[in-house]
Amino acid sequence: MQELTAGRVRRGLADPLPPAAALALLAVAAAALDASVLCWSSIGALAGFSLSGSV
């Protein structure tokens, strides 16, 4: 039962949507603050992450 719960927590933490949402917020916030390099890097990470699932 303990292992089942740990597995469920682990799977929940590995959900791809929260990292995508965090990167999205970072990109928009960096753009609003005119932090150009951070914004472009966040956009790059988002674009790479949007190809999740192949490996």
Add this chain to the structure above:
Amino acid sequence: MLFSPGWRAPVRQGEVLAVFTLGLLAGGTLSAAVVWLLSGLAAPLPPSGRAAAILGVAALGAARELGVLRVPLPQNARQIPPEVLQARLRRGSLQFGFELGTGVRTYVSASSPYVLALALLLSHQGLAATLATGTAFGAGRALSAVLTYLARDEHRGAALAVRMPAVKTTAALAILAALALLLP
């Protein structure tokens, strides 16, 4: 999936993940360097026209991910041959990561990488910003593999298939919003 549970190879899976990640970072950085070299061709165009074109493509990308538009992607519709991983696992993982990181060697199933490439090409950013963006692209791809490795879930593929439309849409909308705020 390379980082799913049930690993039986003689090399540790974490080691393979590290080498694979290194390949992704190198591949993304190389592609960004090529885009930066080509972006000089766009420099003579008026900034307002370039910004309008970038935002137009970003809007098209968002509309595609929302299912409003059907736009076929000009992807390289081939898989990286599995033999890459069969000869030498460490070297093969590095090569596999590098080829995936370049973004031109296999399927690219989302709009955002195209929007990113075109935005970098037309906006002609500085070399450091462009390379950082390419490295971050590789890191974004690596994050997916890291999460798969950490999840240790036999049904990870099915879980991802359910979640990916929302991830792609979030990415496309955020990129559109960020570029609209950032570009002049």
